[in-house]
Amino acid sequence: MTANPSLNKASKRRSSARPPGISRANARRDGDATRNRMLDAAEALFAAHGFHGTSMRDVAEAMGCGIALVTYHFGTKDVLFSTVIKRRSAYMANERILALDAARAKAQENPVPVEDIVSGYVWPFVERSAFGGKGWKNYTLFIARHANSPEFAQVIDQYYDPVARQYLNEFARTFPSMPQTDLYYAFSLMVGGMVSIVAEPGRMEKLSSGQIKASDIEAAFQRMLPFFSAGFKSLVPPSN
Amino acid sequence: MTANPSLNKASKRRSSARPPGISRANARRDGDATRNRMLDAAEALFAAHGFHGTSMRDVAEAMGCGIALVTYHFGTKDVLFSTVIKRRSAYMANERILALDAARAKAQENPVPVEDIVSGYVWPFVERSAFGGKGWKNYTLFIARHANSPEFAQVIDQYYDPVARQYLNEFARTFPSMPQTDLYYAFSLMVGGMVSIVAEPGRMEKLSSGQIKASDIEAAFQRMLPFFSAGFKSLVPPSN
């Protein structure tokens, strides 16, 4: 539930760090730290305005540097975009796998309860959105914004499909009588609902005339868990 | 289930139509027909590449005309965008209201079954996506693509909120013991799932290794209906 170790290595000094005693502190700065700040800026801008609504200039301006530095570090806008996903997807994949392993261990020989499978997939996303700080919040908005666009979903799925397949397999073990197609539909409805509810905190507030606190995403999870679990169960064919 | 009467008025001649016997058939064409073809082109392009990924030039090129004609008819890109929504939202709103009225009449004094409320809201969207032809298909993709982006959702909601509120009220009558907030969460999960499943037909095919026919969106509805209905019921507080 804490920061991913694999993310921390990005803040370590590289072997090509400048020798001590160099006066131009701003000139030769640490490249990895710069790249990370650039990813933060791009992540926030992509989340707020989308891929096509964000320019390399916008990223450079948010960084307080020239555009050339952005292309120096990432080459093209597409690489910058996919690197934003790559940076955080490993952590989420890991959390989801850990949750699945724990659920399996708890269930022992029995089928894993659907609530535990749903929770294992949904909670890491919701938890990071609510408690992961500004960076993770931007990232979940980023994902929500691009998830329904095939051109971007293709890039996103590249990082999320392997874990999604493991979860689909676990759902299949819990619901052995359910057709594969129904499992895919249910899984898709779950993911679509999950990302949409994280997408726009202010939206539900408007519909509900301010009854929902935008920051209270954790409360949303307490509804998603029974909602999705019951949804899965509803597709179990009647056993004659 | 047929075309909305309010859409047909767009194809009527305006009083400023050209007098009979004019030779330049291509020059002074019918403005409303042109506007509609332009909306078709913009709708398809916005659906495929999003607002920021589509240029006025793209729309003009798809039309086979100059850019000036697009700005002549719609002024700005924002107006073109919102007009795309406006053109079809009235039909959908009407279908949903008719379905709600029918469900109420069927239930008489009793609470309307949750399945009928869910169906009344979801079916018109799914039905148009599957059977409404290329224009409606593009429109549902258009909605799915922009639904999770606050800047666009604001424009979309402007046309959909009134009917959404009526449905929320009906859900509240069916589930009188359910807190309002839970109703909003459930409604949001339903809408998020609905649009995401229509968003990318090819996506589930990939996850399912081709077991789902992309065109078979109606089959998706048969899963959505029990899934969402069970989801709503799962949030009913236990009655002591």
Add this chain to the structure above:
DNA sequence: GTCTATATGGAGATAGAC
């Protein structure tokens, strides 16, 4: 690793002829 300068093309919007 970071900068300035630039190459090349596309963006939204308007003017005014027909």
Add this chain to the structure above:
DNA sequence: GTCTATCTCCATATAGAC
């Protein structure tokens, strides 16, 4: 109602100095 021409600005990406 439609066209050509154009204004002004911004896009991505690169070259080369420091």
